Amino acid sequence: MTAFALLTRYELALFFRRPSGYLILASVMFLNALGVLDVVLAIRNEAVDSPITEAVYQTPFFWLIVLLAAPAITMKSYAHEYASGMWETLTTAPVGSLQIVLAKFCGAWLFLIILWLPFIGYLYLLLPFFDNPALLDPRIVGSSMLGLAMLGALYVAIGCFASSLTGSQMLAVIVALVLGITLFLQSFVATQFPESAGFASAFFNHTSLFLHLEDFVRGVIDTRHLTFYLSLTGFFLYLNWQVVEMRRWV
């Protein structure tokens, strides 16, 4: 097993060895359940023809999970190791800093994906409330999960970057939340601009999280959206790597 695979497994296993991992899992399941309840209440007296995934995606609980889960998962990634001194034992083992950065990211990302798995169960739980089974086509569920994984990767990369900046977990959460919420709120800005606004409109439309996720939850996999998520994730991972490298120089 390569050092990267070994470290990824170690990072992932840590979530299941700490009570905080189970607390995050329970919180995400609870918020997901609230999202389902919200959808059930919303469709009680209405005929619905959009996919179920789209209905869930529009609930505030869905976005609460998106915004809060990644900072909670990644707050310990670096900050805890800096503070406890374990960073010293890790970086003096024969492992490259890029391997460490990627392994920490992948461990946290895989845990986030695991957190979203019960979501699929919830979707099927909702099916009886909709008249049309086609609204929960497995392909739509698949593309929605892919979209969630992409969005999750971006937020985990932001969280890892924030955690790599400081030895304080609290500060790491705050930085990750500020960055994550800013990215989320700027998605609303896109809706405020008329089409004729030119560059500003184009910029905010291209960086809107809603618009990039919308196609996924409708069952459409567009490479433009994949490129958006992957490039932003790569950008934050690169910053993360640079911060880690810089620590040797301090």
Next chain:
Amino acid sequence: MSLAPTVEVENLTKRYSRHLALNDVSFQIPAGEIVGLLGPNGAGKSTTLRILTTFQSGTSGTVRIGGHDVFYEPHQVRKIIGYLPDRNPLPDEWQVEDYLAFRAKLKRLPANRRKRLATILEQCGITEIRRRRIGKLSRGYLQRVGLADALIHDPALIILDEPTIGLDPNQMRSLRKLIRSFAPEKTVLLSTHTLSEITALCHRVIILDRGKILADESTESLLRRVTDFSEIRAELAGPAERIRQELQELAQEAEVTVQSLDEPFCRFIVRAPRTSDLRLPIARLASRNEWPLRELHLRENSLEEVFSRLTESHLPQ
């Protein structure tokens, strides 16, 4: 078993913004030696070790371990070193055996991993606690687990930052015995501010203070230096200046200092080479002049004193 590497440090300087942690430090450690890095808190011991282990980089200067430059070839260096950091951080959530197995894999330990793990558990005396959670261990056991982690891949250079800190005397003794057994197959560099540790373990000592090397010599020669000088304390009543002059005449090479005590007594401290025991001549001098002599005491020069003299920049000549 790999060959013990040499450590070469040349003009190493480390600056943290305005604070100069290491100032042009140079030393060599031949293969197979146990060397102690001694100094008060903030002397630059941990900084030196962190640079040697590739955790940090120096501001200038070069460090080569087994011929590999720690800055340009950190990966090669990490393969041949085993490091026990200052605070010995370990993950509380893991069982001892699982954690060490993970570390062994991470350090690329070859196929005989299970056998090596069993050996190292036995060597460090932690076989019976291998299934316990790290978070539940006592300080002594934690230190042993940290040491087992440092040794698991059979490194040629072992770097230990304050290895016996927080241990009880028995644990200290067994750990020292273990460290002594490493030489001459392995090179060991350890930092400490306990002088007894140096005399118990090290072939050589490097004394650091405020980022500079104050002494770099064999433990034997340091001990000789300690025993070269002795100090006699005499409490006498009489004309202080005359007594000082008479004492000075007894041994030209002695250094006499006077401290005022309760009247009419003064304490005269005579630092003289160990070869001349001045107690009897001082007693005779007091008797001849009828100066009341209240105390006459020969104080052996301790390592602690040499250390504090060195670190206070009063190097005995």
